[in-house]
Amino acid sequence: MTQPSKIWLSSPHMGGNEQKYVQEAFDTNWVAPLGPNVNGFESDLENFLGNGSHVAALSSGTAAIHLALILLDVKPSDIVVCQSFTFSASANPIAYQCATPVFVDSEPETWNMCPKALDEALLDLSKKGKKPKAIVAVHLYGMPFKADELRAVADKYGVPIVEDSAEALGSTYKGRKCGTFGDISILSFNGNKIITTSGGGALVSKHKNIKEKAVFLATQARDNAPHYQHSEIGHNYRLSNICAGIGRGQMEVLEKHISLRRKVNSFYSDYFSAIEGVTVLTEPNADYFSNHWLSAIVIDPIVVGKTREDLRLALEAANIESRPLWKPMHLQPVFSESDYYGTNVSETLFDNGLCLPSGSNLQIEEIERIKQVFDDFFVKKM
Numbered sequence: 334m335t336q337p338s339k340i341w342l343s344s345p346h347m348g349g350n351e352q353k354y355v356q357e358a359f360d361t362n363w364v365a366p367l368g369p370n371v372n373g374f375e376s377d378l379e380n381f382l383g384n385g386s387h388v389a390a391l392s393s394g395t396a397a398i399h400l401a402l403i404l405l406d407v408k409p410s411d412i413v414v415c416q417s418f419t420f421s422a423s424a425n426p427i428a429y430q431c432a433t434p435v436f437v438d439s440e441p442e443t444w445n446m447c448p449k450a451l452d453e454a455l456l457d458l459s460k461k462g463k464k465p466k467a468i469v470a471v472h473l474y475g476m477p478f479k480a481d482e483l484r485a486v487a488d489k490y491g492v493p494i495v496e497d498s499a500e501a502l503g504s505t506y507k508g509r510k511c512g513t514f515g516d517i518s519i520l521s522f523n524g525n526k527i528i529t530t531s532g533g534g535a536l537v538s539k540h541k542n543i544k545e546k547a548v549f550l551a552t553q554a555r556d557n558a559p560h561y562q563h564s565e566i567g568h569n570y571r572l573s574n575i576c577a578g579i580g581r582g583q584m585e586v587l588e589k590h591i592s593l594r595r596k597v598n599s600f601y602s603d604y605f606s607a608i609e610g611v612t613v614l615t616e617p618n619a620d621y622f623s624n625h626w627l628s629a630i631v632i633d634p635i636v637v638g639k640t641r642e643d644l645r646l647a648l649e650a651a652n653i654e655s656r657p658l659w660k661p662m663h664l665q666p667v668f669s670e671s672d673y674y675g676t677n678v679s680e681t682l683f684d685n686g687l688c689l690p691s692g693s694n695l696q697i698e699e700i701e702r703i704k705q706v707f708d709d710f711f712v713k714k715m
């Protein structure tokens with residue numbers, strides 16, 4: 334018996350014009366980490382985000398977070414507060430700067446940084462005479478964080494926000510685009526994100542001089558001199574003009590791909606409305622609009638009688654990829670010494686949550702195969 338083809342969690346989905354822009358780069362010999370596609374991709378993103386955004390295209394989202402921390406003057410032994418429930422790339426750049434991460438729990442509505450836990454952390458740190466240099470807050474799976482509440486707490490203590498919008502391009506909160514809420518914001522265009530440049534990222538700021546400083550640091554921090562002169566440590570973090578060409582093509586289909594991902598999410602929401610003990614991550618109210626980069630569920634093992642790992646294995650047996658939710662950073666061996674403020678929300682999500690195939694390129698037959706596994710696995714409400 335031949336195995337059915339693999340259904341991926343989220344795979345690249347080309348729009349059609351990507352190769353045209355890449356071909357242009359070859360035709361004009363802009364095969365370099367600068368050129369018309371880099372400029373074009375940046376202005377596409379600036380137009381999309383609006384709100385006076387200035388965008389620096391970089392080699393990855395991780396590089397963008399690293400530069401954001403440098404621009405906020407994060408130095409060795411400084412403290413940076415970070416959402417615990419996230420991908421390690423949100424936190425690793427804190428360690429690149431030899432700074433100390435302090436992790437904060439999520440709230441159960443959006444699964445992102447809990448404003449109350451953040452307040453508790455900042456209050457406790459201030460009592461110890463410590464003021465963090467930055468707060469890294471994340472819009473996980475495309476779901477916007479509680480932007481107003483987090484901003485109010487951050488402002489109360491005078492700490493800037495690094496908005497990790499790697500998963501949330503096209504999501505909005507109160508009509509404003511994710512990627513415009515941070516003092517500095519970042520995007521990712523890695524292979525499995527809502528749009529991809531094969532690998533890439535961006536730093537977003539309302540200030541033109543921040544963008545220019547980011548580009549300066551991303552291109553080895555060369556001083557203005559005919560020879561190579563350096564007064565600061567630089568990095569090689571600029572986006573390739575080839576990759577930026579892919580990005581320009583992807584920007585043409587971003588809105589379409591968001592609506593396709595939201596359709597996939599509607600399928601899961603409809604399906605699980607008939608299953609007791611399973612909840613789908615959905616917008617808490619009309620203030621939130623998620624790109625639904627990944628659709629994610631939480632299984633109550635007592636009600637369902639089976640665990641999320643049982644479901645993951647059932648899907649795997651049918652050659653369908655699914656993945657447990659992010660393992661919180663404070664539970665990671667590499668960050669086990671770090672402080673943590675919270676009440677078990679992220680731990681419970683990790684124990685019981687699963688991301689399901691969510692690509693904008695999922696075919697109807699593939700949805701049918703996923704549904705078949707669910708039908709065999711769950712008992713429907715009577």
Ligand SMILES: *Cc1c(COP(=O)(O)O)cnc(C)c1O
Nearest residue numbers: 393394395420422423499521523
């Ligand atoms: C993907 C991702 C990043 C890192 O982006 P890269 O482009 O892969 O370096 C950072 N934070 C979150 C939440 C991500 O999902």
